[in-house]
Amino acid sequence: QKEVEQDPGPLSVPEGAIVSLNCTYSNSAFQYFMWYRQYSRKGPELLMYTYSSGNKEDGRFTAQVDKSSKYISLFIRDSQPSDSATYLCAGPPQGAQKLVFGQGTRLTINP
Amino acid sequence: EPEVTQTPSHQVTQMGQEVILRCVPISNHLYFYWYRQILGQKVEFLVSFYNNEISEKSEIFDDQFSVERPDGSNFTLKIRSTKLEDSAMYFCASGADSTDTQYFGPGTRLTVL
Numbered sequence: 001q002k003e004v005e006q007d008p009g010p011l012s013v014p015e016g017a018i019v020s021l022n023c024t025y026s027n028s029a030f031q032y033f034m035w036y037r038q039y040s041r042k043g044p045e046l047l048m049y050t051y052s053s054g055n056k057e058d059g060r061f062t063a064q065v066d067k068s069s070k071y072i073s074l075f076i077r078d079s080q081p082s083d084s085a086t087y088l089c090a091g092p093p094q095g096a097q098k099l100v101f102g103q104g105t106r107l108t109i110n111p
Numbered sequence: 112e113p114e115v116t117q118t119p120s121h122q123v124t125q126m127g128q129e130v131i132l133r134c135v136p137i138s139n140h141l142y143f144y145w146y147r148q149i150l151g152q153k154v155e156f157l158v159s160f161y162n163n164e165i166s167e168k169s170e171i172f173d174d175q176f177s178v179e180r181p182d183g184s185n186f187t188l189k190i191r192s193t194k195l196e197d198s199a200m201y202f203c204a205s206g207a208d209s210t211d212t213q214y215f216g217p218g219t220r221l222t223v224l
Contacts, residue, residue: 097161
């Protein structure tokens with residue numbers, strides 16, 4: 001069973017829409033989670049970092065973790081064409097330093 | 112804003128040749144990592160490095176791979192005898208401590224012919 005799973009998409013929405021990106025994870029020992037944004041042929045860029053269950057908001061971005069259902073979400077409000085990228089969720093299993101990544105969801109925001 | 116840098120941005124090599132990929136982590140960070148991403152696939156962990164030694168490695172990181180921090184600023188990944196399947200983007204990352212966010216560099220695209 002894969003440790004972190006994401007729907008790879010592609011997901012295409014009109015500009016201004018609310019976007020919901022999701023991940024599930026199988027290992028209850030994950031300590032915290034990150035969302036990274038990756039533009040084509042570039043390195044992952046950190047968007048959000050969240051430790052516990054609940055919501056964390058940063059501008060147009062909200063990260064949500066539901067540890068009981070092992071579900072992680074990223075919401076983007078008022079989406080912009082510049083948000084078009086691949087979004088990666090990741091986390092470290094407990095006791096590990098490595099990050100385990102989902103396969104990424106490719107998002108396109110259409111003007 | 113401090114960032115991780117990597118050189119070269121693109122490396123082309125012949126199968127069987129040795130390559131060294133270079134990274135300059137963020138200056139006050141103590142934990143260093145290498146990941147790779149084969150085209151169209153997940154970002155995969157290779158190795159973590161702390162206090163001048165490997166602290167964790169994946170099954171991908173076999174005897175063909177080695178890492179080194181030759182001075183106070185650089186962090187290198189050496190692939191001793193490259194194979195076609197080593198073609199990938201290689202990302203360096205660094206963090207201030209073991210539970211800190213990992214900040215990624217722009218990557219080196221390695222093409223093995």
